[in-house]
Structure formats: structure tokens, C-alpha cells
Amino acid sequence: VKKYLPEVDIRILDQIPKEEIIKTIIEEKPEVIGFSSTSPHHWKVKKLATEIRKIYPEGIFVLGGIHVTNCPTTIKNSPFDIGVLGEGEITFKRLLENIEKNKKINFNELKKTKGFAFEYKKKFYNLGNGERIENLDDTPIPPREMLNMEYYSFPSFSNKETFEPTGLMFTSRGCPYSCSFCSSVKFWGRCVKFFSAERVANEMEMLYKNYHYNVIQIYDDLFSMNKPRLKEIIELLKKKEILGKIKFKGFGRGNCFDEEIAILLKELNLVEIGFGIETGSEKMLRRLKDNITLQDDINAINFCRKYGI
Numbered sequence: 571v572k573k574y575l576p577e578v579d580i581r582i583l584d585q586i587p588k589e590e591i592i593k594t595i596i597e598e599k600p601e602v603i604g605f606s607s608t609s610p611h612h613w614k615v616k617k618l619a620t621e622i623r624k625i626y627p628e629g630i631f632v633l634g635g636i637h638v639t640n641c642p643t644t645i646k647n648s649p650f651d652i653g654v655l656g657e658g659e660i661t662f663k664r665l666l667e668n669i670e671k672n673k674k675i676n677f678n679e680l681k682k683t684k685g686f687a688f689e690y691k692k693k694f695y696n697l698g699n700g701e702r703i704e705n706l707d708d709t710p711i712p713p714r715e716m717l718n719m720e721y722y723s724f725p726s727f728s729n730k731e732t733f734e735p736t737g738l739m740f741t742s743r744g745c746p747y748s749c750s751f752c753s754s755v756k757f758w759g760r761c762v763k764f765f766s767a768e769r770v771a772n773e774m775e776m777l778y779k780n781y782h783y784n785v786i787q788i789y790d791d792l793f794s795m796n797k798p799r800l801k802e803i804i805e806l807l808k809k810k811e812i813l814g815k816i817k818f819k820g821f822g823r824g825n826c827f828d829e830e831i832a833i834l835l836k837e838l839n840l841v842e843i844g845f846g847i848e849t850g851s852e853k854m855l856r857r858l859k860d861n862i863t864l865q866d867d868i869n870a871i872n873f874c875r876k877y878g879i
Contacts, residue, residue: 573710574663578670585721588618595626602669604662605650606635612644619649630675632665634658639757642687642696651675653687656699656757657743659709661685699759706743706765711773719781736819737783741770741803745791747823749859751848754791762792767802774803775810785817793820794827794843800834807838817841824866832873843879845870 571578581598583591595603603622607615619631634654638644645653652675654661664683668676677690685700703709714722723735742765744758765773777783794800807813818840822831824847835843847867849855855864 571663571666572713575666575670578666580716582716584716585718588621591618592622592625595622595629599626600629602630602632602666604632604634607633607637608635609637609640612637616648623649630669632662634662636753636757638687639699640753643694645687646689646694651688652680654700655685655687655697656759657702658685658700659703661700699757702759703763706763707769711769711776714781734785735783736785736787737777737781738787738789739770739773739777740789741765741793742790742796747860749846751858762795764796764799767799767806770799770803771806771810774807774816775812778812778816784815785819788818788820791821792823792826794822794831794835797831797834800831800838804834804838813837814839819843821845822870823862824868824870825862827866827870827873829873829876832877832879835879836877840879843874 571580581594581600583594603619603626605615605619615633619633622629623631630652631650632652632654633645633648633650635658638653639655642653642655644650652665654665661684665675665680665686668679672679675688677688677695680686680688681690681695681697683700684697686695686697688695722738742762744760744762745752745754746760746762748755748760774786777786804813807816816839818835818838819842820835820840821844824845827845845867846859848858850864852864855862
């Protein structure tokens with residue numbers, strides 16, 4: 571929105587007390603209030619939206635995130651006017667353009683657009699997930715200056731060697747697999763899209779130099795799967811003279827992990843990797859996940875042990 575609709579004034583009310591959120595909304599009277607929720611926290615988000623709706627009924631309340639994408643009927647009989655389904659950037663931008671043009675939501679226009687869930691004239695519309703971004707580099711680096719960054723200065727507790735403030739970032743979106751318990755495919759589709767190595771290295775440098783993070787947690791579903799890009803990122807961090815100055819953490823998958831990847835991750839200075847090893851039963855594993863065996867997981871762990879990850 572900052573990049574493509576610069577005339578829109580934005581505030582992110584992030585990690586501040588509820589009373590301060592409500593006070594800011596009453597004082598600033600925003601036209602649109604956006605909420606995001608996962609399923610475990612949805613009750614809390616709905617409760618907050620209901621409270622705000624009582625004291626500020628004229629706002630347009632928008633709900634995005636993984637919960638409404640999986641359960642679009644969440645919008646029914648709720649404080650929310652509309653839900654944004656799936657990857658939200660393009661869809662939310664279109665919603666703001668619609669509101670700007672019509673001075674309110676024109677639901678007749680939105681009925682023709684993917685990415686929304688809403689009730690209109692006693693009928694419920696679930697229009698499916700919105701359009702995905704073709705080139706992720708078209709999205710700017712997240713404007714962390716708009717967040718309450720003091721909240722994100724807490725140390726990581728999972729490893730005594732990385733008991734330091736930890737930065738968070740994504741370098742890709744999505745996963746090519748379809749595990750029975752996972753919502754990633756529902757949200758992103760069954761494909762992976764990558765930020766370029768240049769974009770990734772620039773964001774890593776920014777987290778290190780601007781926010782003084784010596785540890786960065788990469789939240790991709792499968793950071794370790796793209797070898798050519800890993801090599802590029804390593805070379806770019808070398809050129810920036812910060813390779814080895816940042817410790818990394820990430821996630822992997824046993825059948826997408828081999829000795830060459832372990833060597834590359836060690837060179838990157840990745841100190842911790844999480845594998846989803848949901849069961850020690852081959853039979854259960856086949857029911858839960860696709861294209862993976864227990865031996866894949868065992869091999870991946872052995873490669874990590876060999877190279878000190």
C-alpha cells in the first residue's frame with residue numbers, strides 16, 4: 571500500500587495495549603481498520619473488533635490471514651465487513667481502491683473479483699483466494715520502522731549459543747508439499763515463490779546494520795531447498811563483508827536435504843534447523859505427509875550432526 575497507494579495514510583498498531591489501540595482509533599477515525607488472525611487467536615481478535623465496533627461503528631472492518639482463508643464463513647454474523655483470502659497484498663490494494671473510488675465498499679464491483687468473503691443482501695459470497703504476486707521482489711522490504719520494534723528485541727531461548735535478540739524474515743512463500751495437517755497449501759497454493767538472492771541479502775544486511783540483529787530466524791517453510799539461490803546468497807553476503815557475522819536459523823524437510831545443502835548451510839553460518847519429524851512410524855508418516863520416509867529424516871539429521879548444525 572505504501573508503494574502503490576502512497577496517498578493512503580497508514581498506521582500499524584502493533585504490540586501495544588488494547589486501551590492504546592482503542593484510544594488511537596477514536597482520535598484518528600480511520601476509514602479502514604485491518605485485522606489479521608490465526609485460528610488459535612481468532613477469539614481474541616474477534617473480541618477486540620467487537621469492542622471497537624461498539625465505540626466506532628462507522629469504520630470498515632477488514633479481516634485477513636490464515637484463519638479466514640481456511641474458514642471464510644468466519645465473516646458471517648461477525649464485526650467484520652469483509653475478509654481478504656489468501657496472499658493479501660493485491661487483494662487488499664484492490665479493496666482500498668474500491669473504497670477510495672466509491673467512498674464505501676461497492677460489493678457489486680467486488681463480486682467479480684477473487685480474494686474476498688462477505689455478506690451482501692442476505693447472501694454470503696466466498697470468492698476464493700486472491701491473485702498471487704508473480705514476482706515477489708515487487709513487494710518492498712517490510713517497513714519495520716512502522717512497527718513497535720522494541721517488542722522484537724527479545725532474545726531467542728531455543729539455543730544457549732543464540733541467546734541474543736533475533737530478527738525474523740521470509741525469503742520465500744509457500745511449499746510444494748501437501749501434508750494433511752498443514753495450512754500452507756491452502757494459503758499459498760502448491761508452489762513456492764522465492765525472493766531473489768539480491769533482495770534476501772539486502773534485507774539480511776538491513777537487519778544486521780539497522781537493527782543490530784546478530785541472529786536471524788528465517789521463517790520459510792523450506793529455506794534449504796533451493797541450492798543455486800543459497801550459493802548466491804552466500805556470495806552476496808561475502809561481498810557485503812557480513813558472512814559469518816550473522817547466525818541463522820531455519821526450517822528444512824528430510825527429503826529435500828543432502829550433504830551439499832548441509833555444507834552450504836554451514837558456510838552460511840546456519841546454526842539451527844528444524845525438521846518436522848511428526849512420527850517414528852513409517853505407516854503414520856505415509857498418512858500424514860507425501861514423498862518422505864523415516865530414512866530421509868535420519869539422513870538429514872546425520873548430515874547436520876556431521877557439519878555441526
